[in-house]
Amino acid sequence: MKTYLDxxxxxxxQALEAATLAGSTxxxxxxxxxxxxxxxxxxxxxxxxxxxxxxxYQLVARLTGKKDPYWEAKQKSNGLALRILPxxxxxxxxxxxxxxxxxxxxxxxxIIDYGVKNTLNVQKELQRILSEEEKTIRRExxxxxxxxxxxxxxxxxxxxxxxxxxxGEVVFDRLLIEEIHTLGKKRILYAVxxxxxxxxxxxxxxxxxxxxxxxxxxxxxxxxPGTVRHRCSKEFLKIIPxxxxxxxxxxxxxxxxxxxxRPVFFLFMAKCPVVTREVGCDIGxxxxxxxxxxxxxKKRKRGK
Amino acid sequence: MKTYLDxxxxxxxQALEAATLAGSTxxxxxxxxxxxxxxxxxxxxxxxxxxxxxxxYQLVARLTGKKDPYWEAKQKSNGLALRILPxxxxxxxxxxxxxxxxxxxxxxxxIIDYGVKNTLNVQKELQRILSEEEKTIRRExxxxxxxxxxxxxxxxxxxxxxxxxxxGEVVFDRLLIEEIHTLGKKRILYAVxxxxxxxxxxxxxxxxxxxxxxxxxxxxxxxxPGTVRHRCSKEFLKIIPxxxxxxxxxxxxxxxxxxxxRPVFFLFMAKCPVVTREVGCDIGxxxxxxxxxxxxxKKRKRGK
Numbered sequence: 001m002k003t004y005l006d007x008x009x010x011x012x013x014q015a016l017e018a019a020t021l022a023g024s025t026x027x028x029x030x031x032x033x034x035x036x037x038x039x040x041x042x043x044x045x046x047x048x049x050x051x052x053x054x055x056x057y058q059l060v061a062r063l064t065g066k067k068d069p070y071w072e073a074k075q076k077s078n079g080l081a082l083r084i085l086p087x088x089x090x091x092x093x094x095x096x097x098x099x100x101x102x103x104x105x106x107x108x109x110x111i112i113d114y115g116v117k118n119t120l121n122v123q124k125e126l127q128r129i130l131s132e133e134e135k136t137i138r139r140e141x142x143x144x145x146x147x148x149x150x151x152x153x154x155x156x157x158x159x160x161x162x163x164x165x166x167x168g169e170v171v172f173d174r175l176l177i178e179e180i181h182t183l184g185k186k187r188i189l190y191a192v193x194x195x196x197x198x199x200x201x202x203x204x205x206x207x208x209x210x211x212x213x214x215x216x217x218x219x220x221x222x223x224x225p226g227t228v229r230h231r232c233s234k235e236f237l238k239i240i241p242x243x244x245x246x247x248x249x250x251x252x253x254x255x256x257x258x259x260x261x262r263p264v265f266f267l268f269m270a271k272c273p274v275v276t277r278e279v280g281c282d283i284g285x286x287x288x289x290x291x292x293x294x295x296x297x298k299k300r301k302r303g304k
Numbered sequence: 305m306k307t308y309l310d311x312x313x314x315x316x317x318q319a320l321e322a323a324t325l326a327g328s329t330x331x332x333x334x335x336x337x338x339x340x341x342x343x344x345x346x347x348x349x350x351x352x353x354x355x356x357x358x359x360x361y362q363l364v365a366r367l368t369g370k371k372d373p374y375w376e377a378k379q380k381s382n383g384l385a386l387r388i389l390p391x392x393x394x395x396x397x398x399x400x401x402x403x404x405x406x407x408x409x410x411x412x413x414x415i416i417d418y419g420v421k422n423t424l425n426v427q428k429e430l431q432r433i434l435s436e437e438e439k440t441i442r443r444e445x446x447x448x449x450x451x452x453x454x455x456x457x458x459x460x461x462x463x464x465x466x467x468x469x470x471x472g473e474v475v476f477d478r479l480l481i482e483e484i485h486t487l488g489k490k491r492i493l494y495a496v497x498x499x500x501x502x503x504x505x506x507x508x509x510x511x512x513x514x515x516x517x518x519x520x521x522x523x524x525x526x527x528x529p530g531t532v533r534h535r536c537s538k539e540f541l542k543i544i545p546x547x548x549x550x551x552x553x554x555x556x557x558x559x560x561x562x563x564x565x566r567p568v569f570f571l572f573m574a575k576c577p578v579v580t581r582e583v584g585c586d587i588g589x590x591x592x593x594x595x596x597x598x599x600x601x602k603k604r605k606r607g608k
Contacts, residue, residue: 005333009316016309029309030349037341045334 001255003045003052004274011052012036018060018198022069032063048256049274050226057197057225068196070167077168077199078208081109085171092175099154100147102179103267107286109172110165110250110269144281145288150265153290154180157244159187163220163227163257165250165268167205173249177214189239190215195223200252226256251275263293305559307349307356308578315356316340322364322502326373336367352560353578354530361501361529372500374471381472381503382512385413389475396479403458404451406483407571411590413476414469414554414573448585449592454569457594458484461548463491467524467531467561469554469572471509477553481518493543494519499527504556530560555579567597 015036019029036059043052061067088105095101154160160180164170170192177188190211193200201209206217221233227248229237240246246264248257254266254275266289270276276283319340323333340363347356365371392409399405458464464484468474474496481492494515497504505513510521525537531552533541544550550568552561558570558579570593574580580587 005320005330005337008337009313009320012313012316016313026309033309033312034345037345041338041341 001048001258001275001278003043003047003049005045006274007049007052008040010272010274011040011049011056014053015056015060018057018069019064021073022060022064022066024060024064028064032060035059035063048226048228048258050224050252050256051228051231053226053252054197054224054228054231070199071196074167074196074199074201074205077166078171078205081168081171082209085175088172088175089178092179099151099179099183102176103147103150103288104286106169106172106176106249107267107269107288109169110271143289144279145286146265146290147288149290150288153245153263153265155183157186159189159243160245160247161189161191161239161243161262162215162247163249163253164190164192164201164206164211165253166199167201167209168199169249170201170206170209170211174209174211174214177211181214188215189243190217191220191227191236192217193223193225194219194221194233197223197225200225224252224256226250226252226254227260228256229259261293264291265289266291305352305562305579305582307347307351307353309349310578311353311356312344314576314578315344315360318357319360319364322361322373323368325377326364326368326370328364328368332368336364339363339367352530352532352562354528354556354560355532355535357530357556358501358528358532358535374503375500378471378500378503378505378509381470382475382509385472385475386513389479392476392479393482396483403455403483403487406480407451407454407592408590410473410476410480410553411571411573411592413473414575447593448583449590450569450594451592453594454592457549457567457569459487461490463493463547464549464551465493465495465543465547465566466519466551467553467557468494468496468505468510468515469557470503471505471513472503473553474505474510474513474515478513478515478518481515485518492519493547494521495524495531495540496521497527497529498523498525498537501527501529504529528556528560530554530556530558532560533563565597568595569593570595 012033015032016029019032024032036056039055040052060069092098092101092105162173162177164173173190180186180188190206192202192206196202203217203219206212211217218236218239219233220227220236222228222231224231240260240262243262246260246262248254248264248266250268251271254268257264266287268287270279270281270283270285270287273283279287279289281287316337319336320333323336328336340360343359344356364373396402396405396409466477466481468477477494481494484490484492494510496506496510500506507521507523510516515521522540522543523537524531524540526532526535528535544564544566547566550564550566552558552568552570554572555575558572561568570591572591574583574585574587574589574591577587583591583593585591
């Protein structure tokens with residue numbers, strides 16, 4: 001996905017939020033915004049928004065002297081998710097279709113964000129999403145929440161690459177991976193970000209949350225809040241053609257993955273108007289969207 | 305009110321909206337945002353936000369070649385409000401306290417915005433506000449909706465200056481002025497903007513909506529979306545010490561009027577987080593806030 005003009009006001013909002021979280025003085029915050037104003041006119045709009053996310057958070061880190069302003073928030077998210085894991089696991093196991101519940105929870109895990117204040121809120125929110133999204137499934141069964149295809153493809157796949165998203169959320173992905181393992185012997189790779197960027201999960205978060213017990217934790221090499229191709233490591237890019245399917249978590253990865261030539265399921269909660277327009281959904285919708293490997297090739301051919 | 309850092313992302317959003325409404329190409333829109341990025345680092349944050357509003361809409365006008373991108377929207381708002389005027393007037397006259405209903409409607413008129421699509425929506429919204437705002441009155445009777453004081457001061461005043469806000473909304477102010485006239489002989493001045501700026505009312509709108517039948521329509525001289533002091537004409541500034549009280553309509557005027565040394569009632573619907581923080585209210589609240597002439601002098605003394 002390219003960067004839209006609507007993303008620009010949002011970049012400033014994000015920069016201000018990150019600078020605030022980094023405990024900046026008003027003066028330092030203004031400096032961050034002024035620097036962003038200098039940078040974005042030259043920013044190529046054809047690149048995906050997470051590339052600008054990377055610029056913004058590097059700017060904040062440099063100007064505020066805080067390399068990882070979201071560190072504490074991430075620890076909190078991880079702790080919170082780990083605390084409710086046994087309860088969620090019981091919920092999954094007790095449900096009619098454990099894989100479906102695990103998919104829903106993995107997407108819903110996206111709400112464990114740095115903004116969320118306490119366990120109570122998260123549990124309430126999860127309840128809301130688990131019931132609400134039944135509507136979503138009914139409404140656009142085939143296209144926006146393509147669970148039958150997901151189940152069938154996951155069953156068939158031998159090697160699955162999961163592109164992780166946020167700290168805390170990784171715990172919910174762990175539940176999903178546990179369920180995928182019940183479908184047969186599979187190799188599951190779980191890719192995290194190379195360096196701290198916003199509240200995205202890094203190796204540290206993945207290990208804290210026990211992802212290494214259910215998958216091979218790797219790094220995409222990317223230090224952008226999304227798997228932007230030219231930010232990925234060569235090693236990571238070499239892995240991609242070898243996997244049968246990709247599960248892409250979160251909006252940032254959805255925005256960044258135009259280049260991906262593997263069959264992919266995007267699992268995310270729609271949070272911004274630009275993405276909802278791109279997908280054709282509403283804010284807050286729970287998305288399980290399939291994109292075959294071919295569609296991109298076709299697109300390219302049509303483009304030529 | 306000074307400009308807060310939170311206003312900056314919003315400036316970009318406003319610029320994009322205005323450029324879109326002006327029918328700009330994506331290229332022209334990007335140009336508007338790039339120009340804004342060049343301008344705002346030097347913008348003094350001590351000035352009220354409507355001053356930046358002025359810069360933004362001048363930029364859009366210059367770069368898109370459309371001097372008054374909101375012209376059509378304003379005509380629509382005026383027409384819409386004039387069509388429902390007889391119904392609203394009947395509502396006011398039939399109510400227990402016609403002045404109170406007129407005050408509520410005058411504030412609620414703030415929702416007739418360029419975004420509103422049809423009569424049905426507006427009537428629904430008005431109904432919502434008329435009933436909802438009873439809650440607001442109950443909740444913070446004294447401070448945020450100070451109707452008893454308003455009624456008493458309006459009764460006593462001989463000369464009242466009303467600072468108008470948006471096109472369409474002026475029709476609702478006309479109803480309020482009609483009710484004020486029933487309280488005794490008064491001179492009422494109705495000030496509009498000097499030039500088109502966003503959907504703010506100009507002389508043309510005031511005359512279209514019949515404000516000249518119930519008041520003396522004057523211009524503040526300001527071409528900012530608020531009565532920013534140094535944008536006002538000398539003639540207008542000379543009038544101010546001669547009036548007994550000021551009724552300030554809309555958020556833009558609230559943001560701009562730190563300098564005013566007359567007793568003022570602010571009538572507006574709280575629409576932005578910065579203003580709600582400043583006032584201590586919630587988004588969507590109906591505000592009738594009194595500020596005596598003295599408070600500013602005290603503030604200044606304390607400041608010295």
